[in-house]
Amino acid sequence: MINQKYKDRLSNKSVIRELAAYAQKRGKEIGYENVFDFSLGNPSVETPKEYNEAVIHMYQTMDSMSLHGYSPTLGNTHARETIAASLKKRFGIPYETKHIFPTTGAAGAIAHAVRAVTKPGDTVLTFAPFFPEYRPYINDTGATLEVVPPDLPDFQINFRELEKMMTPDVSAVLINSPNNPSGAVYSEATLERLARFLNTCEQKYGHDIFLISDEPYREIVFDGKKCPYPSRYYDNTLSCYSFSKSLSLPGERIGYIAVNPKATDADILVDIFGQISRGIGHNCPSSTAQLGISAVIDRTSDLSVYETNMNLLYDALTDIGFEVQRPQGTFYIFPKALEDNAVAFSKKALDYDLIMVPADNFGAPGYVRLAYCIDTEKVERSLPVLKKFAHEVYGK
């Protein structure tokens, strides 16, 4: 009597998690320092010491009920106020407490956002390449994920294909900038054009189309630039954030949804998210994490290592002869494999203890993703190995 839907899914596990598990296993054989594990987006840099100190201070001084007691249904009020004030200051959008809903990371945020603004049978569009866990997040709501082909070579939005795929069934569009896996950052021009197009479609179809914006890499942008904030360009935007990458806290499961105050039903959407939590039995992230991020709201870990690693890898891959776009953010780089079949390529690389994720599941067959959220020293040691692999196997 076990639910067959979930049983079937067992045979379709996350490729990323499988490769990460292989890397761990191989690490036990030859020492993990000798495995060039580019599989997992597990941040390598330290959580800011201010975060840990703030939590320690809370545990030393707060009473049990204030620290460990139930959060209100819609989340800790202080955390919601703090997030609203920070976003208002940074992006000039007049968020209030009522627009903020703390979630268990961006995963929880996206899953809630999709449940709130779609109904079973609706279509959600996203853009290749995309994070493959979007499939379970969306398909489990009863909506259907459809993937707009990539915009080559620079991984902005393929508007010609988007226009073809837009139908009255589309009630939400899901974007991710800075993008996992491509490292692309949507330009202002891209976001403006997307907003114009969605506004036109809303008029034409006579219903809302929500933009669900997945933004865990918002603070990891290179060359001193900033990531354009999608909600500034389109009112019906639900910004889904996670502190996993900016504060190196992925295990704490803490993020939020910020509802644009001009969105349709902006005043009740957070209440709707609360109702969704009731149904799946997940009432708020941990109180420690909500209070912890409030204490360091505008800080980040020292993220500069990611830019250092990116430059090392980009230069080396280009030298070797890979086709690759220079990432503008995130901690991923996304070269074309040296043969058409990226799965075969990735498998051959395992012989060199190079762990790269083939991007077939990301909607971009032929590419591989390297997550360089690892020590720079290891990136440096990986470069001659990459070169050797490309030379010996592909004659580069």
Added chain:
Amino acid sequence: MINQKYKDRLSNKSVIRELAAYAQKRGKEIGYENVFDFSLGNPSVETPKEYNEAVIHMYQTMDSMSLHGYSPTLGNTHARETIAASLKKRFGIPYETKHIFPTTGAAGAIAHAVRAVTKPGDTVLTFAPFFPEYRPYINDTGATLEVVPPDLPDFQINFRELEKMMTPDVSAVLINSPNNPSGAVYSEATLERLARFLNTCEQKYGHDIFLISDEPYREIVFDGKKCPYPSRYYDNTLSCYSFSKSLSLPGERIGYIAVNPKATDADILVDIFGQISRGIGHNCPSSTAQLGISAVIDRTSDLSVYETNMNLLYDALTDIGFEVQRPQGTFYIFPKALEDNAVAFSKKALDYDLIMVPADNFGAPGYVRLAYCIDTEKVERSLPVLKKFAHEVYGK
């Protein structure tokens, strides 16, 4: 385009949460110490200092990645091992790591358990009185909750009604002992009889019927007794636990599902739970909480205050002339209201700043729930007020 299902639910908020919000608001007017707030099951006793000290030690000594990094898909391995070993020692069931799945409290545990062992259209039976949040947990999975009428006066199981309501559509039975709201603890005889009945039905219908056992109050039992552990009586049991009450940690959202090693598909159920998490975007409880409870696995808060409060209230209510069973555990007491309409009774009590939850939503109209997880001093001060209320309004 907001999902109408959730919008409708806004008008059907938790009565408990609404009354708790009223109590807070009233507290701002007259001082919260003057509001006899029996609404919410928010534990009043301190979290054991060993828990806070263990977390502080972790934050002072562990590296970022081990403390704040992603948990494996199925939860932190050390936490799972620790929970398995503790349950094995306490209850003599040979749990292994693979049988334990950390969850965000008992709510997350129940919602996962139901998703795993039912399919849309199935029936889940539970027994009145029951925690009203079971409705959203179960109805959101597509299964239907049906409620077996209460066994009066002592709130064990009404087997005559259970037998009438059992059909081949029933794929899970949900119990809660010690019981919220009645305070009843299922006896060994009750659990043995339930197991016999379910085994017979499994044979008759040719399919599994899982027992989902909601056990957040397992450690809060009075008169020096222990709560019989349901999984010892029936193999197809999924034990859903929360540390919210035993360690006073409800805000941390930490609990687990323990799969009986003899259950059908016991070796893959935890994998199934992992797949369910993928679909709703909730990958494990916070790493801090998983490690924290591992450090104090067999400890509890000082729970003796609940027994003190129970005796005070039980004696007073009995003296006043309430019909009431003496609770065997939990921190709830469940008297019959002094008029047939418990909602009207509860409303009249508000004039005396007595906040009691009418039990219509708990499947036991005519009763009210008092949560006495509050200071004993406040319970003592409430007694003359209860007496005055009963006298002035009901001539008791």
